[in-house]
Amino acid sequence: SSATHRPDVLVIGGGIGGLSAALALTRKGLRVRLYEKAAEFGEVGAGLQIAPNCTRILDDYGLLRETVALGVLPEHMVMKDAVDAEELTRLNLKDLQRRYGFPYMVIHRSDLLGIFLRACERAGVELVTDAHCVSYGNTPGGARVTFAGGRTDEAETVIAADGLHSVARTLLVHDEPVNSAYVAYRGAVPFDQVRTNDVHEKDVVVYIGPRCHFVQYPLRGGRMFNQVAVFESPKALAGEEHWGTPDELDRAFDGMCPQIRKGLPLMWRDRWWRMFDRDPIMNWVSGRIALLGDAAHPPLQYMAQGAVMAIEDGWVLAEHVGAQQARRSGQSSGVDWDKALGAYEAVRPEHCRRVVLAARAWGELWHLEGLKRLQRNTLLRSRDTYDYSFTDWVYGPTALTPDQEPELYPTIPLDSVND
Numbered sequence: 437s438s439a440t441h442r443p444d445v446l447v448i449g450g451g452i453g454g455l456s457a458a459l460a461l462t463r464k465g466l467r468v469r470l471y472e473k474a475a476e477f478g479e480v481g482a483g484l485q486i487a488p489n490c491t492r493i494l495d496d497y498g499l500l501r502e503t504v505a506l507g508v509l510p511e512h513m514v515m516k517d518a519v520d521a522e523e524l525t526r527l528n529l530k531d532l533q534r535r536y537g538f539p540y541m542v543i544h545r546s547d548l549l550g551i552f553l554r555a556c557e558r559a560g561v562e563l564v565t566d567a568h569c570v571s572y573g574n575t576p577g578g579a580r581v582t583f584a585g586g587r588t589d590e591a592e593t594v595i596a597a598d599g600l601h602s603v604a605r606t607l608l609v610h611d612e613p614v615n616s617a618y619v620a621y622r623g624a625v626p627f628d629q630v631r632t633n634d635v636h637e638k639d640v641v642v643y644i645g646p647r648c649h650f651v652q653y654p655l656r657g658g659r660m661f662n663q664v665a666v667f668e669s670p671k672a673l674a675g676e677e678h679w680g681t682p683d684e685l686d687r688a689f690d691g692m693c694p695q696i697r698k699g700l701p702l703m704w705r706d707r708w709w710r711m712f713d714r715d716p717i718m719n720w721v722s723g724r725i726a727l728l729g730d731a732a733h734p735p736l737q738y739m740a741q742g743a744v745m746a747i748e749d750g751w752v753l754a755e756h757v758g759a760q761q762a763r764r765s766g767q768s769s770g771v772d773w774d775k776a777l778g779a780y781e782a783v784r785p786e787h788c789r790r791v792v793l794a795a796r797a798w799g800e801l802w803h804l805e806g807l808k809r810l811q812r813n814t815l816l817r818s819r820d821t822y823d824y825s826f827t828d829w830v831y832g833p834t835a836l837t838p839d840q841e842p843e844l845y846p847t848i849p850l851d852s853v854n855d
């Protein structure tokens with residue numbers, strides 16, 4: 437049906453960022469065609485944390501009920517020391533939900549991707565797979581993409597949601613992903629396999645330790661259990677090419693508490709994720725080509741905001757498109773794209789810059805060792821667990837304009853533990 441019309445917008449990349457942006461723009465009455473390079477839409481079969489600043493948007497899209505039905509609403513987020521398993525601090529997620537109006541949830545990645553995919557299909561997004569975009573360029577009236585094999589397509593605007601190794605990003609900056617030398621192992625297993633491992637059935641638990649951390653939470657109504665093991669790779673530090681290998685996994689958690697050591701054999705050992713982010717950039721728009729999601733701001737995952745930021749990007753963009761929309765006439769969508777993209781670029785880069793840098797700082801704080809670790813633990817144990825000054829700037833409503841963005845956020849006084 438929509439194939440008879442020229443699309444108004446092309447979205448490149450069918451991850452959580454691209455699919456959610458395509459949905460958001462379609463809800464504003466635009467014709468959207470999305471291209472994904474893989475043969476099928478898919479995500480890793482592991483877990484994803486989605487904070488209130490994301491569930492608020494899912495609710496706006498009418499998708500929160502389905503998300504809650506497929507996911508888990510944990511009761512607490514508990515931070516423990518990885519060496520002695522002592523509790524350091526926690527967030528009461530029921531109280532957090534009262535504060536922000538929307539829940540903190542965990543969900544299987546492929547379930548969330550499926551929710552967006554089905555919503556895109558219902559909304560009439562044109563979904564094209566097996567389409568590897570190799571270049572982007574502006575045209576007099578819009579932007580054009582070229583695919584491997586030579587096929588091209590064009591529209592008024594192109595949204596590049598093509599992930600960490602974004603091709604579109606090279607239009608704006610010639611940077612490289614920054615190697616953190618940390619690697620993540622994942623594993624999601626039936627809950628029965630961890631029943632005797634002293635796990636929290638209803639919480640998100642993060643064990644923080646010397647150059648490592650370990651995350652656990654339930655998935656799919658508690659029938660599954662998700663674990664993430666993250667550590668610094670000595671081989672990466674030594675400059676070796678094959679780093680983050682399973683022998684390093686076991687060694688990294690030597691001497692950690694039994695709760696972690698019991699979990700390690702359940703990690704998938706045939707795949708691991710080397711952790712890169714990029715330095716923040718403040719310019720995401722080149723003519724009618726705009727970056728979104730990891731293409732614009734890939735973080736280290738310690739704030740659990742990477743996918744959430746991508747979803748926020750699409751929501752903010754669509755709100756500004758809606759605000760800059762005149763009546764459709766002929767082939768033209770009626771959107772003032774320069775204004776809409778300008779408004780998007782005026783607010784999102786600063787927020788995402790803060791998250792990317794805060795995630796790096798979190799990593800430093802989590803991975804301290806020796807005396808600094810003990811000092812950190814003292815600080816964390818003494819914090820008021822109902823103090824939300826650390827989460828308001830992230831979990832509060834997504835800002836549409838710079839003046840809605842909280843000005844400053846507090847930082848843990850790292851200086852006192854860093855010298």
Ligand code: FAD
Binds near residue numbers: 452567
């Ligand atoms: P991607 O998911 O990378 O999607 C990009 C898509 O574009 C892919 O489908 C790809 O195939 C396609 N593509 C790429 N290039 C092209 C091309 N040239 N042509 C056509 N298609 C192309 N985030 C959270 O919010 N909460 C969490 O709890 C969380 N935990 C994490 C844990 C780990 C261990 C890791 C590694 C990350 C975590 N994240 C988390 C981050 C989150 O996974 C990412 O930020 C998010 O998935 C980015 O989505 P995206 O759509 O922007 O990019």
